[in-house]
Amino acid sequence: MSRLVVVSNRVADPRKTAAGGLAVALGDALSTNGGLWFGWSGTIVEGGTPGEGDMQTQQAGNVTLSTVDLCREDYDSYYLGYSNGVLWPVFHYRLDLADFDAGFIGGYRRVNQMMARKLMPLLRPDDIIWVHDYHLIPMAAELRAMGCRNRIGFFLHIPLPPPLILAAIPQHEWLIRSLFAYDLVGLQSQADVDHFSRYVGQEAGAETLDKHQFRAFGRTVHAQAFPIGIDVDEFAALTHGKDAREMFDSMKDEYSRRRLLLGVERLDYSKGLPQRLRAFRHLLQQYPENLGSATLIQIASPSREALDTYSGLRQELESLCGSINGDYGELDWMPVRYIHRNVARKRLPGLYRVASVALVTPLRDGMNLVAKEFIAAQDPADPGVLVLSRFAGAAEQLKEALLVNPYDTHGTAESIQVALQMPLAERQKRHQKLLERIRQQDVHWWRKTFLQTLTDMAPG
Structure with a gap:
């Protein structure tokens, strides 16, 4: 059986019930065949080198938890600046609150590159990779550039706005193009899928193969609604x-x-x-x-x-x-x-x-x-x-x-x-x-349906 690799901004120990239903659900999937959970440690290193970070690894039962530290400059640009100062407000339709400082996107790309570089040696050829949320949209593109051919899925936990709002983001083309490095893009609602379909058709000239399949930039991506639930x-x-x-x-x-x-x-x-x-x-x-x-x-x-x-x-x-x-x-x-x-x-x-x-x-x-x-x-x-x-x-x-x-x-x-x-x-x-x-449609349905859809796809 393939091993599951979960990549998210923050990592939780799935054995702790205080982690919440999502962490427990992902932990169940990771523990079934052994798995890896990778992401930021939550630690900010003052005076550290941008694009570099120490990695820590520990075992949580059958699950390996691997985390990377961020230096202050990377935290300010990747997390505060671009993820929560640009993507969060725009994806929630608040263009008036977005700070489109061009310097933030450099830190966002740099941290995603660094995390991909740290993750790549940990991967096995038959791993299934599941990337979570807006902090890590470019993760699959960075992994593909390093030669990764695994199945990679992405789930966006926040809404995806309509095309005209997305288009307000400087370099929005690069951001959405990054999604085509995934095999499967999961969204919360059918409204979000409709927004994705309209954007890739209008802005990227994507060919719509069926209601879930879109082809552009030499790749085909499957986009579908998987409404998340609770246990x-x-x-x-x-x-x-x-x-x-x-x-x-x-x-x-x-x-x-x-x-x-x-x-x-x-x-x-x-x-x-x-x-x-x-x-x-x-x-x-x-x-x-x-x-x-x-x-x-x-x-x-x-x-x-x-x-x-x-x-x-x-x-x-x-x-x-x-x-x-x-x-x-x-x-x-x-x-x-x-x-x-x-x-x-x-x-x-x-x-x-x-x-x-x-x-x-x-x-x-x-x-x-x-x-x-x-x-x-x-x-x-x-x-x-x-x-x-x-x-x-x-x-x-x-x-x-x-x-x-x-x-x-x-x-x-x-x-x-x-x-x-x-x-x-x-x-x-x-x-x-x-x-x-x-x-x-509880959290177990969400997890099983997403992973089964991803597993049924041809890798890379």
């Missing part, structure tokens, strides 16, 4: 764990006279947090029966705080929360509880389960697994309601959620009110359908 049984089991039960019991007791609305995400401008808070304010204005009753718990865990955009977003959120609490709060009730820190994964299912409504309203998201975790954590006899942005990749699957346009403050508030007033029978019916959907 439903694993997450449902966490709901009954000690930490989750303690969270559920304490919140149920504290908010016995309230209805909880919940938002959980990283602090990021793609998540639509200011728009969500304004919609909640509008809910309190238009439906005063929620005063003293509905409480929004908003968890926004720290993220990329070295970037000015994120510190500005934090200030905006804190101002909005303070304004809402000041205008509507009472001595015994605050409408918004804003938490800017991480909440342990083992405790989250209890918080999901006690919530009457989950607000998952990103302005743009590749998939959004919080929506699926919320569904998995619910009590089928008395489930909460999912309010979901139509601009999340999950909206293609989760059609029984209340789909909203997060830019429409009035419309989102109306949908939240519908969710709060929804009869039990309708909540149960919607939840049953949603649970069926996330079970059909």
